[in-house]
Amino acid sequence: MTAIVFGESQKGICKKSAFEVVSFAHQMGVQDIIALVTEDTTNGDVLGQYGASKVYKIKGLDSGAFDSKVWAKAIADFSSSHNGNIVIFSHSSFGKSLAGRVAVRLGAGIVSGVNALPEGDLFSKSVFSGKATIKYQIKSATKVISVMGNTMKPIAIGQSVAVETIDLGAAQSSTKVLEIKRVEGTVPLPEAEIVVSAGRGLKDPSNWGIIEDLAKALGATTACSRPVADAGWRPHHEHVGQTGIAIRPNLYFAIGISGAIQHLAGVNNSKTIVVINKDPEAPFFKAGDYGVCGDLFEIVPKLTEAVKKFKETHS
Amino acid sequence: MNILVCISKTPDTTAKISFKNDSKEFNSDGVQFIMNPYDEWYALVRAIEIKEQVGGNVVALNVGGSDTEAIIRKALAIGADEAVRINAEPTDSMFTAFQIAEYAKSKGFDLIIVGKETIDYNGSELGAMLAEYLDLPYVSYASSLTLDGSKAIVQRDIEGGVEISELNLPCVISAAKGLAEQRIPNMKGIMMAKSKPLTVVEPVGFESKIQTIGFTVPPAKSSIKMVDPNDMDELVRLLSEEAKVL
Numbered sequence: 051m052t053a054i055v056f057g058e059s060q061k062g063i064c065k066k067s068a069f070e071v072v073s074f075a076h077q078m079g080v081q082d083i084i085a086l087v088t089e090d091t092t093n094g095d096v097l098g099q100y101g102a103s104k105v106y107k108i109k110g111l112d113s114g115a116f117d118s119k120v121w122a123k124a125i126a127d128f129s130s131s132h133n134g135n136i137v138i139f140s141h142s143s144f145g146k147s148l149a150g151r152v153a154v155r156l157g158a159g160i161v162s163g164v165n166a167l168p169e170g171d172l173f174s175k176s177v178f179s180g181k182a183t184i185k186y187q188i189k190s191a192t193k194v195i196s197v198m199g200n201t202m203k204p205i206a207i208g209q210s211v212a213v214e215t216i217d218l219g220a221a222q223s224s225t226k227v228l229e230i231k232r233v234e235g236t237v238p239l240p241e242a243e244i245v246v247s248a249g250r251g252l253k254d255p256s257n258w259g260i261i262e263d264l265a266k267a268l269g270a271t272t273a274c275s276r277p278v279a280d281a282g283w284r285p286h287h288e289h290v291g292q293t294g295i296a297i298r299p300n301l302y303f304a305i306g307i308s309g310a311i312q313h314l315a316g317v318n319n320s321k322t323i324v325v326i327n328k329d330p331e332a333p334f335f336k337a338g339d340y341g342v343c344g345d346l347f348e349i350v351p352k353l354t355e356a357v358k359k360f361k362e363t364h365s
Numbered sequence: 366m367n368i369l370v371c372i373s374k375t376p377d378t379t380a381k382i383s384f385k386n387d388s389k390e391f392n393s394d395g396v397q398f399i400m401n402p403y404d405e406w407y408a409l410v411r412a413i414e415i416k417e418q419v420g421g422n423v424v425a426l427n428v429g430g431s432d433t434e435a436i437i438r439k440a441l442a443i444g445a446d447e448a449v450r451i452n453a454e455p456t457d458s459m460f461t462a463f464q465i466a467e468y469a470k471s472k473g474f475d476l477i478i479v480g481k482e483t484i485d486y487n488g489s490e491l492g493a494m495l496a497e498y499l500d501l502p503y504v505s506y507a508s509s510l511t512l513d514g515s516k517a518i519v520q521r522d523i524e525g526g527v528e529i530s531e532l533n534l535p536c537v538i539s540a541a542k543g544l545a546e547q548r549i550p551n552m553k554g555i556m557m558a559k560s561k562p563l564t565v566v567e568p569v570g571f572e573s574k575i576q577t578i579g580f581t582v583p584p585a586k587s588s589i590k591m592v593d594p595n596d597m598d599e600l601v602r603l604l605s606e607e608a609k610v611l
């Protein structure tokens with residue numbers, strides 16, 4: 051079996067998701083894993099450590115000039131000419147724009163947002179705001195999937211491999227990227243392993259210092275509930291939930307958030323959830339793993355101190 | 366400007382979810398269905414706003430059985446000019462995208478807007494498929510869309526930021542939060558919707574490439590472990606030693 055894995059990069063450096071999807075293919079038991087990266091990628095060789103047997107840079111693709119039509123054509127053409135049995139993307143803003151296009155080009159069945167290793171040709175994903183899991187059979191010989199972030203911890207198992215550049219022929223560009231604006235300095239929410247999230251219980255935007263301190267101590271990314279973003283207390287890109295972003299970190303702190311279903315829809319796939327709320331009846335306590343009932347303004351600073359102490363003795 | 370907006374129905378998020386037929390099928394008995402919020406609040410409203418600025422026609426299209434007509438009427442009440450229903454159960458995204466593409470290919474739409482995802486199955490697939498069937502440029506997760514002559518300038522959400530790009534019309538866009546402000550249908554809109562055309566189109570043959578095997582409900586969370594608010598060292602210890610996440 052041959053897996054064609056698309057490894058995303060940012061400013062020419064492979065993202066964590068690239069290692070995750072290669073690891074996913076490896077854990078599936080695929081022997082022949084071919085990773086594709088953009089031409090400007092400088093560390094594609096590292097994908098070999100996670101299980102890629104070959105890495106190709108596709109001539110003409112640039113991580114700063116995304117064009118779903120041109121990229122999808124290149125990936126699909128490559129898969130056809132290298133007899134790919136499965137094409138794997140990460141379920142990111144790039145993967146989502148590509149996977150469907152590639153599936154149509156290849157006449158392949160597709161499952162997007164896969165959240166576990168497949169059993170044969172059966173692939174599962176979470177649906178109905180995390181209230182159920184659906185299992186699909188992909189019937190076509192060639193298959194396309196996109197894998198949710200944080201599904202597979204990338205595990206280095208081998209050696210770096212040589213990277214070759216492949217020219218698949220020029221395609222007419224369909225989209226011109228004018229500008230990319232990024233919030234610098236923090237791990238983007240969908241990729242974060244630890245997230246500290248706060249809601250209306252914070253009372254006022256000026257109180258966010260305690261949330262930022264805790265996040266800093268943990269090396270976490272901050273998030274918020276929707277009313278907090280709507281009120282302009284926090285930037286929109288921090289809004290998680292049904293109408294915001296869906297995340298699945300290893301550890302999610304919900305501080306002064308009631309736990310409405312629309313909020314839970316975006317976070318209840320987190321591995322471990324800690325709830326801090328003064329209301330013992332807050333619905334979030336039903337969705338959490340660890341709970342602290344009390345005033346967040348007292349609890350959060352104490353927690354930050356405890357985390358700092360822990361980090362000092364464990365590093 | 367001839368604009369196509371794809372609308373879908375989805376259970377209300379607060380709906381109780383259950384399955385039937387040995388957990389092979391979703392049980393829709395007693396479930397309240399709504400128009401998918403991304404389609405209603407953002408895709409449809411932005412299409413109507415563009416039409417209001419530059420003139421044109423907004424077609425709302427749904428692939429579904431006759432039970433979706435209430436949702437289609439709502440789209441007309443909000444301001445779509447006409448509606449189309451492709452008379453088939455939308456079994457999977459590729460089937461649905463194929464049906465929409467077959468309908469749209471001869472209609473000369475300048476712009477096609479879909480929602481970023483349905484809130485029940487969260488596929489986020491259909492826009493990309495439709496674009497590929499129609500051989501058009503596609504940008505997903507648009508939080509802003511403006512037209513400049515025959516070009517669309519789109520800002521889309523990417524991990525940790527935004528990407529702004531320019532593409533030629535016709536193109537396909539998927540709508541995310543921020544693209545427009547929700548509009549509530551008013552009495553006049555509801556009355557006018559009654560006289561707007563709704564065309565029913567029969568589907569084209571297509572062999573699905575995936576099949577649903579069944580649903581499982583995750584085991585109920587074991588009850589939460591409460592920690593003394595005065596002992597945050599204990600919480601840190603549990604996170605490190607028991608949950609192994611620190």
Ligand SMILES: Cc1cc2nc3c(=O)[nH]c(=O)nc-3n(C[C@H](O)[C@H](O)[C@H](O)COP(=O)(O)OP(=O)(O)OC[C@H]3O[C@@H](n4cnc5c(N)ncnc54)[C@H](O)[C@@H]3O)c2cc1C
Pocket residue numbers: 248249250251252274275276277278289290291292293294305306307308309310311312313316326327328329332344345346347402
């Ligand atoms: C269609 C739709 C889509 C939606 N999408 C989203 C979404 O994507 N994301 C989202 O978050 N919401 C969404 N919502 C809104 C959602 O229903 C809730 O209204 C929202 O999540 C509530 O935000 P909150 O928990 O911050 O505020 P509140 O509900 O006001 O809760 C504040 C909490 O803080 C606690 N608290 C107050 N003071 C303290 C203190 N001193 N110490 C400790 N605890 C304290 C309170 O006990 C309470 O539980 C959506 C709603 C709809 C209808």
Ligand SMILES: Nc1ncnc2c1ncn2[C@@H]1O[C@H](COP(=O)(O)O)[C@@H](O)[C@H]1O
Pocket residue numbers: 370371372373374401403404408426427428429455458461478479480481482483486487488489490491492
């Ligand atoms: N049955 C349908 N009829 C019309 N449009 C649909 C249908 N299903 C999905 N869509 C459109 O495709 C978008 C994305 O759906 P999905 O890819 O299934 O998450 C939705 O927001 C709708 O705009």
